[in-house]
Amino acid sequence: xxxxxxxxxxxxxxxxxxxxxxxxxxxxxxxxxxxxxxxxxxxxxxxxxxxxxxxxxxxxxxxxxxxxxxxxxxxxxxxxxxxxxxxxxxxxxxxxxxxxxxxxxxxxxxxxxxxxxxxxxxxxxxxxxxxxxxxxxxxxxxxxxxxxxxxxxxxxxxxxxxxxxxxxxxxxxxxxxxxxxxxxxxxxxxxxxxxxxxxxxxxxxxxxxxxxxxxxxxxxxxxxxxxxxxxxxxxxxxxxxxxxxxxxxxxxxxxxxxxxxxxxxxxxxxxxxxxxxxxxxxxxxxxxxxxxxxxxxxxxxxxxxxxxxxxxxxxxxxxxxxxxxxxxxxxxx
Ligand SMILES: [Mn+2]
Numbered sequence: 001x002x003x004x005x006x007x008x009x010x011x012x013x014x015x016x017x018x019x020x021x022x023x024x025x026x027x028x029x030x031x032x033x034x035x036x037x038x039x040x041x042x043x044x045x046x047x048x049x050x051x052x053x054x055x056x057x058x059x060x061x062x063x064x065x066x067x068x069x070x071x072x073x074x075x076x077x078x079x080x081x082x083x084x085x086x087x088x089x090x091x092x093x094x095x096x097x098x099x100x101x102x103x104x105x106x107x108x109x110x111x112x113x114x115x116x117x118x119x120x121x122x123x124x125x126x127x128x129x130x131x132x133x134x135x136x137x138x139x140x141x142x143x144x145x146x147x148x149x150x151x152x153x154x155x156x157x158x159x160x161x162x163x164x165x166x167x168x169x170x171x172x173x174x175x176x177x178x179x180x181x182x183x184x185x186x187x188x189x190x191x192x193x194x195x196x197x198x199x200x201x202x203x204x205x206x207x208x209x210x211x212x213x214x215x216x217x218x219x220x221x222x223x224x225x226x227x228x229x230x231x232x233x234x235x236x237x238x239x240x241x242x243x244x245x246x247x248x249x250x251x252x253x254x255x256x257x258x259x260x261x262x263x264x265x266x267x268x269x270x271x272x273x274x275x276x277x278x279x280x281x282x283x284x285x286x287x288x289x290x291x292x293x294x295x296x297x298x299x300x301x302x303x304x305x306x307x308x309x310x311x312x313x314x315x316x317x318x319x320x321x322x323x324x325x326x327x328x329x330x331x332x333x
Contacts, residue, residue, distance in 0.1 A: 008150035031170025039163035141167020158195030165196035
């Protein structure tokens with residue numbers, strides 16, 4: 001038995017001994033966050049382990065088709081604090097530091113429950129009792145697949161297959177990103193055999209946009225700027241752009257990928273004005289050996305080698321753009 005099998009069995013043993021489990025994930029949850037949480041939720045419920053998923057935000061609209069997505073609860077101290085205080089195991093999914101749970105962070109920090117992290121982001125912080133981290137892995141969904149597959153008595157259900165499929169599909173950019181290994185495709189084949197429908201799932205996740213989001217994308221595409229001799233593309237979205245289209249920063253999830261579709265561009269950036277909180281969100285993408293996680297770290301964020309992000313404070317979009325360009329000069333000149 002190799003090391004990861006021992007780890008899988010340890011995690012399964014701890015979960016099965018738990019009287020109450022809390023699952024949580026990062027703020028602004030994506031398909032990997034929600035898919036992983038729901039997949040593990042279904043597994044635990046089928047094993048008769050009382051489980052709740054509590055997160056800082058709502059489930060994004062394009063993930064609400066997932067089985068039992070309504071059971072993912074947005075944190076409300078009055079509704080959830082007593083459950084959180086009485087839970088004996090907390091599983092943090094798809095995050096490498098506790099602050100990524102945003103509103104939940106203070107109460108989770110205080111909790112004496114056994115803490116497990118299952119994640120694939122670089123530089124995991126040491127805040128849990130048990131860390132299952134594989135930074136080479138496509139997605140947290142892939143880790144959940146490995147974990148559940150280590151339970152010989154359990155057969156992956158259609159619900160679980162759909163949730164893990166969404167997790168892997170979204171974190172690999174629909175099977176295009178560098179971590180799309182043959183193993184990922186073997187797992188995907190097993191998920192399809194277990195009932196996940198690739199056509200249906202892609203359609204729900206990517207082809208059900210309200211027109212206003214595509215209008216916003218049009219504005220963002222038309223304002224793209226090229227810097228550093230064509231190597232860096234920056235897309236900016238102002239609060240006026242959101243207001244004129246009736247959208248908000250959470251409607252931009254897949255926009256940044258478009259920046260890398262331009263010939264010669266190695267780094268693509270989306271800078272958005274998050275007007276509710278006076279912050280600016282920076283999403284970074286890069287190609288091949290050009291890495292952006294250290295750039296994100298320099299701005300107080302983090303992520304993966306080729307996909308990372310940060311949130312900065314600034315007085316205006318122009319000054320946020322300027323400090324971003326200054327950071328780029330430091331890193332890449
Ligand atoms: Mn992920």
